Amino acid sequence: MAPAAAATVHRLHRHRLRLLLMLICVASSELVAGVHGQLDSVGFISIDCGIADGGGYSDESTHGLRYVPDAGFVDAGAGLNAGINPPYTDRNMAERYLTVRYFPGAGAGAAARGGCYTLRQLSPGGRYLVRASFYYGNYDGAISRLPVVFDLHLGVNRWTTVNVTAPDATYIFEAVASPPADFLQVCLVNIGMGTPFISGLDLRSLKAEIYPEATVKQSLLLLNHDRPTARFAFNRYQFWRPATDYKIFRYPYDPYDRLWQPYGDDSSWTNVTTTAAVDVSNISRSDGPSPILRSAATPANGTRLDFSWSSPEDDDRPPSPSTGNGSSGGITYLLLLYFAEVQRLPSDAARLFDILVDGAAGQRRYAPKYLSAEVVRTTVQGAGQHVVSLVATPDSTLPPILNGLEIYSVQPMAELATNSRDAKAMMAIREKYELKKNWMGDPCAPKAFAWHGLNCSYSSSDPAWITALNLSSSVLNGAVDISFGDLKSLQYLDLSNNSLSGPIPDFLAQMPALKLLDLSSNKLSGSIPPDLLQKRQNGSLVLRIGNNANLCDDGSTCQPKSKRSKRILAIATAAPIAVATLLFVAAVVILQRRRNKQDTWMANNTRPRSNVFKNRQFTYKDLKLITANFKEEIGQGGFGSVFLGYLEDGSPVAVKMCSKTSSQGDKEFLAEAQHLTRVHHRNLVSLIGYCKDKKHLALVYECMQGGNLEDRLRGEASTAAPLTWHERLKIALDSANGLEYLHKSCQPPLIHRDVKTRNILLSGDLEAKIADFGLTKAFAGDLMTHVTTQPAGTLGYMDPEYYNTCRLSEKSDVYSFGVVLLELVTGRPPAVPVAGDDGEMSVHLAVWARQKLSEGDIESVADAAMGGAGYDVNSVWKVAELALRCKELPSRERPAMADVVAELRECLELEAARAMRWYGGGGSSCSTTTNNVSAASVDALSEAQVGELKQDSVLELGPR
Ligand SMILES: *[C@@H]1O[C@H](CO)[C@@H](O)[C@H](O)[C@H]1NC(C)=O
Numbered sequence: 001m002a003p004a005a006a007a008t009v010h011r012l013h014r015h016r017l018r019l020l021l022m023l024i025c026v027a028s029s030e031l032v033a034g035v036h037g038q039l040d041s042v043g044f045i046s047i048d049c050g051i052a053d054g055g056g057y058s059d060e061s062t063h064g065l066r067y068v069p070d071a072g073f074v075d076a077g078a079g080l081n082a083g084i085n086p087p088y089t090d091r092n093m094a095e096r097y098l099t100v101r102y103f104p105g106a107g108a109g110a111a112a113r114g115g116c117y118t119l120r121q122l123s124p125g126g127r128y129l130v131r132a133s134f135y136y137g138n139y140d141g142a143i144s145r146l147p148v149v150f151d152l153h154l155g156v157n158r159w160t161t162v163n164v165t166a167p168d169a170t171y172i173f174e175a176v177a178s179p180p181a182d183f184l185q186v187c188l189v190n191i192g193m194g195t196p197f198i199s200g201l202d203l204r205s206l207k208a209e210i211y212p213e214a215t216v217k218q219s220l221l222l223l224n225h226d227r228p229t230a231r232f233a234f235n236r237y238q239f240w241r242p243a244t245d246y247k248i249f250r251y252p253y254d255p256y257d258r259l260w261q262p263y264g265d266d267s268s269w270t271n272v273t274t275t276a277a278v279d280v281s282n283i284s285r286s287d288g289p290s291p292i293l294r295s296a297a298t299p300a301n302g303t304r305l306d307f308s309w310s311s312p313e314d315d316d317r318p319p320s321p322s323t324g325n326g327s328s329g330g331i332t333y334l335l336l337l338y339f340a341e342v343q344r345l346p347s348d349a350a351r352l353f354d355i356l357v358d359g360a361a362g363q364r365r366y367a368p369k370y371l372s373a374e375v376v377r378t379t380v381q382g383a384g385q386h387v388v389s390l391v392a393t394p395d396s397t398l399p400p401i402l403n404g405l406e407i408y409s410v411q412p413m414a415e416l417a418t419n420s421r422d423a424k425a426m427m428a429i430r431e432k433y434e435l436k437k438n439w440m441g442d443p444c445a446p447k448a449f450a451w452h453g454l455n456c457s458y459s460s461s462d463p464a465w466i467t468a469l470n471l472s473s474s475v476l477n478g479a480v481d482i483s484f485g486d487l488k489s490l491q492y493l494d495l496s497n498n499s500l501s502g503p504i505p506d507f508l509a510q511m512p513a514l515k516l517l518d519l520s521s522n523k524l525s526g527s528i529p530p531d532l533l534q535k536r537q538n539g540s541l542v543l544r545i546g547n548n549a550n551l552c553d554d555g556s557t558c559q560p561k562s563k564r565s566k567r568i569l570a571i572a573t574a575a576p577i578a579v580a581t582l583l584f585v586a587a588v589v590i591l592q593r594r595r596n597k598q599d600t601w602m603a604n605n606t607r608p609r610s611n612v613f614k615n616r617q618f619t620y621k622d623l624k625l626i627t628a629n630f631k632e633e634i635g636q637g638g639f640g641s642v643f644l645g646y647l648e649d650g651s652p653v654a655v656k657m658c659s660k661t662s663s664q665g666d667k668e669f670l671a672e673a674q675h676l677t678r679v680h681h682r683n684l685v686s687l688i689g690y691c692k693d694k695k696h697l698a699l700v701y702e703c704m705q706g707g708n709l710e711d712r713l714r715g716e717a718s719t720a721a722p723l724t725w726h727e728r729l730k731i732a733l734d735s736a737n738g739l740e741y742l743h744k745s746c747q748p749p750l751i752h753r754d755v756k757t758r759n760i761l762l763s764g765d766l767e768a769k770i771a772d773f774g775l776t777k778a779f780a781g782d783l784m785t786h787v788t789t790q791p792a793g794t795l796g797y798m799d800p801e802y803y804n805t806c807r808l809s810e811k812s813d814v815y816s817f818g819v820v821l822l823e824l825v826t827g828r829p830p831a832v833p834v835a836g837d838d839g840e841m842s843v844h845l846a847v848w849a850r851q852k853l854s855e856g857d858i859e860s861v862a863d864a865a866m867g868g869a870g871y872d873v874n875s876v877w878k879v880a881e882l883a884l885r886c887k888e889l890p891s892r893e894r895p896a897m898a899d900v901v902a903e904l905r906e907c908l909e910l911e912a913a914r915a916m917r918w919y920g921g922g923g924s925s926c927s928t929t930t931n932n933v934s935a936a937s938v939d940a941l942s943e944a945q946v947g948e949l950k951q952d953s954v955l956e957l958g959p960r
């Protein structure tokens with residue numbers, strides 16, 4: 001494959017930034033195509049961004065380098081493809097400039113990664129040339145919106161700003177980088193000045209020796225300043241003097257495919273050229289001579305060559321403070337001068353010159369070697385103009401020459417990436433569960449772009465590591481991926497509220513730093529690894545595994561409580577102000593009627609699947625046995641005591657005894673009983689069985705180890721730690737889910753009618769379930785309201801509209817739930833004692849809270865037990881405001897439970913982001929989500945309050 005002269009295409013209309021296609025008229029040798037994300041046989045990756053997947057081709061202009069589509073490199077689903085538009089679809093443009101991938105949508109407001117390319121299978125610490133190119137070509141038909149400005153990142157550090165001002169200009173940026181890991185990412189960052197796009201991305205493996213200045217700690221960025229007589233902004237020049245032709249040399253003339261452009265016309269310079277081969281083995285790969293250095297500049301008349309460059313005032317924006325490499329005054333340039341004598345000198349001739357930089361001697365009496373290339377490297381400090389002079393020594397008979405030059409700026413890679421083990425685990429997790437979020441580029445760095453749901457620890461000298469991962473409610477499917485186990489520093493892993501299935505894997509027990517593992521509300525099955533149980537047992541791990549229907553042993557038991565803490569283990573009972581109804585009576589009556597075969601209700605019902613009959617029937621003797629003769633009383637209901645019991649298989653149950661019989665058994669009541677027995681939801685407490693044995697009536701429920709919410713919030717006997725805001729939000733969300741199920745998923749819909757903190761029960765790992773359906777009522781499916789004869793409920797929670805009109809709708813539950821939310825926020829009971837004109841009096845919690853909130857006083861509203869900084873202020877505001885909306889009059893103004901669920905979910909995300917920052921400790925913060933106050937909640941607040949919110953969110957960003 002003899003190098004041939006490059007045939008070039010001459011452009012009549014000249015634009016200084018215009019890239020002209022260099023056609024090389026040599027039969028192309030097909031190179032083995034690179035697999036997605038990997039190097040090809042010459043150690044290159046050549047990506048034509050924006051072409052269809054599968055559409056690779058061999059590029060003529062580079063002797064057949066294989067260009068591949070970008071689908072395998074860019075994050076799945078990131079960006080869109082587009083072709084450039086006429087008249088820019090110039091036939092003479094290289095094919096890679098005809099399409100782009102663009103990244104719309106990201107970066108509303110703050111800067112955000114638009115998309116990232118990951119180049120894989122590299123050698124950690126190896127050296128690579130990376131080239132990104134951009135040709136706008138009116139691809140989006142929005143040419144009038146130019147300029148488009150966005151940032152380019154190399155790994156986690158800012159590389160440069162791409163400022164696209166001309167539709168027909170090609171912007172090319174090159175860098176030499178040494179990635180710390182076996183992959184390198186190039187990211188486009190939306191800075192709010194237009195949609196980032198990219199035409200091409202190349203990576204070239206370099207021989208380790210050739211750019212030793214590029215290290216893991218610093219990259220070399222090819223200077224990208226315009227020179228008046230050069231066509232492109234990149235500063236790598238050769239001195240093949242252009243007459244009418246214009247040549248850019250690249251592969252195969254440069255084995256690394258660096259782009260060399262002509263220096264441009266300069267009348268005081270001329271050229272000396274050889275046709276002989278120049279040995280480049282000392283500066284390059286030893287695979288052959290290169291034409292690039294066969295021509296040299298030399299003064300037309302005189303004894304010196306001078307050239308200069310200056311860093312323009314607008315030289316990039318100051319680096320972000322976190323990179324800490326100071327102002328442009330701290331710029332360091334690396335200047336590489338290439339020399340090879342191209343003339344055979346007679347014995348009496350000599351070419352000797354001094355190399356001066358800014359007037360100071362760099363190298364004295366330098367003599368280029370005949371047909372052997374050398375490079376002289378000089379570091380130049382500081383901003384402003386720099387002058388390089390090659391000055392013939394007095395005894396030299398020939399003027400100086402210069403064959404080529406490059407100018408780089410040396411960019412410290414101050415921002416450290418996530419350690420590669422964590423980063424790769426996260427990428428594998430992202431791939432496995434097809435997660436989108438903002439998960440692009442490096443997981444932890446730069447801090448401003450850290451992936452949502454992560455908490456990282458940063459250090460100035462070591463790569464970041466991941467301490468917390470929240471993938472709660474992230475629609476995860478399938479098994480728990482093994483990559484989680486690679487997150488060796490992870491302390492907090494929340495996988496709750498997903499659809500993970502299969503067994504709980506053993507490797508979770510081997511995660512050395514793990515302190516909290518939440519697997520609750522998934523579809524996991526099988527048994528819990530003993531190692532995990534042991535960690536839980538010895539207190540080194542908080543393990544949450546509730547609501548996994550097929551998990552055969554949840555490892556928790558209702559331990560009999562001491563007398564003092566009896567109240568913790570309780571089963572709530574209705575304390576209605578009006579109708580006293582008891583579910584178990586219904587069960588009994590149903591049973592009796594059925595036995596008597598007189599049950600017309602059953603016969604007439606089209607959907608007779610009443611679980612009362614599937615539920616287990618206990619005799620009084622059974623109950624005596626399982627409660628060890630009613631030994632352990634764990635609560636006191638309105639109609640009798642609740643006892644702890646254990647079934648034969650050891651599972652704990654709560655046995656609610658009825659101390660008196662009731663003959664109340666009207667049809668309506670029977671229907672209610674039927675509804676209860678057919679509801680099954682993880683946030684509704686479930687009935688295990690009943691007892692109807694002569695006068696003994698009892699219900700057997702699942703045991704709720706955490707007691708009821710009222711006791712947990714205010715119970716003086718409770719020894720448990722105060723609930724955190726995160727726990728409160730989860731409880732709120734669970735309960736709201738249960739209510740939403742009653743309202744929306746039951747046919748006919750059910751209204752609980754007695755929603756209150758006492759009727760929200762907690763499992764050992766604080767999963768909340770709605771209990772006590774004694775007052776629950778069905779309302780005809782198509783009617784929005786239902787008139788009941790007698791309103792029922794609990795004072796303080798009861799919807800005044802319902803009370804006054806007897807018109808029942810699901811919005812009455814919403815009202816009561818609003819009170820529950822306020823209790824969760826404030827920790828206070830529905831009636832708050834206040835000092836009035838005539839001494840001590842009580843006001844309703846809602847009135848009190850509304851007053852405080854209107855003063856913008858969130859601190860006095862939020863429960864002090866949560867701790868001053870123990871919550872995300874925005875989410876507390878949001879919940880308080882939601883609670884008040886739940887209590888609106890008329891009731892149609894109230895949100896539906898589905899809306900409540902959605903808002904609580906958002907609040908939980910806000911809090912989870914904050915909690916994880918906190919949980920990770922170590923003074924780190926991911927300043928990502930705290931100022932995400934939803935527009936809706938901001939609307940509802942006064943301007944002054946919004947001001948305060950902003951202040952708070954700023955405070956959130958600071959290190960803790
Ligand atoms: C982009 O370039 C244009 C023309 O040189 C200049 O006026 C503008 O200030 C630049 N914009 C940015 C953000 O650098």
Ligand SMILES: *[C@@H]1O[C@H](CO)[C@@H](O)[C@H](O)[C@H]1NC(C)=O
Pocket residue numbers: 240241242243271272273274
């Ligand atoms: C200088 O370059 C021009 C154009 O490439 C060429 O025609 C000429 O021969 C060169 N001069 C020398 C001395 O090699």
Ligand SMILES: *[C@@H]1O[C@H](CO)[C@@H](O)[C@H](O)[C@H]1NC(C)=O
Pocket residue numbers: 279281282369372373
């Ligand atoms: C390469 O450099 C070495 C050491 O500087 C020198 O001995 C050798 O002659 C050089 N080779 C060529 C081909 O110039």
Ligand SMILES: *[C@@H]1O[C@H](CO)[C@@H](O)[C@H](O)[C@H]1NC(C)=O
Pocket residue numbers: 300301302
């Ligand atoms: C070379 O320099 C001399 C003296 O400065 C001048 O007279 C002459 O015209 C110059 N020649 C060219 C080709 O510039």
